[in-house]
Amino acid sequence: MKNILHTSNIKSLKKIYQGKVRDVYEVDHDHLLIISTDRVSVFDIILPTPIPEKGIILNNVSNFWFKKFNNIINNHLSGFDVSKLKISDEEYNEIEGRFVIAKKLKPVPIESIVRNYLIGSGYSDYITTGKICGIDLPENLKMASKLPNLIFTPSSKAALGDHDVNISFEEMREIVGDQNSSLIKEVSLKIFDEASKILESKNIILADTKFEFGTSADGELTIMDEILTSDSSRFWLSDSYEEGISPVSLDKQFIRDYVKSISWNDTMPAPELPDYIVEKTFEKYKDLNRMLTG
Ligand SMILES: Nc1ncnc2c1ncn2[C@@H]1O[C@H](COP(=O)(O)OP(=O)(O)OP(=O)(O)O)[C@@H](O)[C@H]1O
Ligand SMILES: [Mg+2]
Structure with a gap:
């Protein structure tokens, strides 16, 4: 079964921002928990239909590039010890593979x-x-x-x-x-x-x-x-x-x-996506991930 997350619900931490794709929680003064969900936006509008595992793929691809270009520029990955994250096992299971603990930046x-x-x-x-x-x-x-x-x-x-x-x-x-x-x-x-x-x-x-x-x-x-x-x-x-x-x-x-x-047009309610569009988009995101990270 595919892993789908439209909107996260971590009660143990304070949600400080919900973007089009990411949910952002405060871990402490210097760190953020950033969760990549499966929401998809077109022309800056969020669609009701999620693309399964998109967030996991985005997270994986980003981490691949962040590390690759570490010699060119510092990235926001923090190295914060995940076991010190004060969330429940249930909450952890919901976001596994789709989050980073990032340095809180301006x-x-x-x-x-x-x-x-x-x-x-x-x-x-x-x-x-x-x-x-x-x-x-x-x-x-x-x-x-x-x-x-x-x-x-x-x-x-x-x-x-x-x-x-x-x-x-x-x-x-x-x-x-x-x-x-x-x-x-x-x-x-x-x-x-x-x-x-x-x-x-x-x-x-x-x-x-x-x-x-x-x-x-x-x-x-x-x-x-x-x-x-x-x-x-x-x-x-x-x-x-x-x-x-x-x-x-x-x-x-x-x-x-x-x-x-x-x-x-973007003044109308955002449309649901038919299954074949969801499936095809999932395949495209997955292909890129596979081509890059094997
Ligand atoms: N390390 C960080 N410190 C502070 N803010 C961050 C950090 N990493 C990401 N952000 C911010 O968190 C939010 C993540 O949400 P999301 O990626 O859904 O963005 P969005 O602004 O809605 O859309 P888009 O990325 O398409 O512009 C963004 O506002 C981004 O600028
Ligand atoms: Mg963004």
Whole structure:
């Protein structure tokens, strides 16, 4: 039987935040219990239907990348002794395999997006303005075209229920400061580049991704939340890649396409997903996990 968790219910700890996907509890002054649930959102709206084990897969994939890039940037994994977690056995069983105990960080209030291909909101911006986040791009690019080089396209982090807004690097510097802006950009591009090479060897194209950063009590920049998962990234199968069409992917594009196909718009109640969409999405998330971590 598949393990499904839509919303966690840990009574022994205080829930301090419920995101679209993660439930966050306070462990102590310096630590958070972050549970990846099976909730799925499209266009920033949570759907009623969970994708079984998605949270476990996201947790596994993130931990794989966090450790891989440990030499580039500190990550939020804390090394807190799980046996010291003050929750019941029943509560532990509910979240096993889908949680981390993270350093409690002060979130940097921007999303750090890197793109190598033109798709999604970047493609929409390009069609209307010829640019993304103020960055000029060549004319005549198509949907899914490869960009001349990696671009860093930050967005401001919106409150739950709102959409993020693309901003220029100048605007980011005003929000985050010069030093952290430069560091975040440099680290994001480097991780993207290294991850692309790893994925390329597995016939996967990393089209774009989003990173989140926070600062520790002593001001150290740290990567947090999730990294290079099918929720935060677009992964395409190299073999079927073609310019001009939305490529076959190992991510949520399948769900985005489905909700568009039933003419759902985000002012209507979020639709239930049919079983075949749930199953197919589960397979895609699982495939990426298997390809990466064996
Ligand atoms: N180590 C950490 N310290 C402090 N906050 C964290 C840490 N790791 C993650 N977070 C925050 O916890 C929340 C996790 O919830 P979730 O991933 O569901 O995010 P969300 O903001 O609803 O959606 P999205 O990730 O799609 O923007 C996010 O607000 C994230 O910024
Ligand atoms: Mg998140």
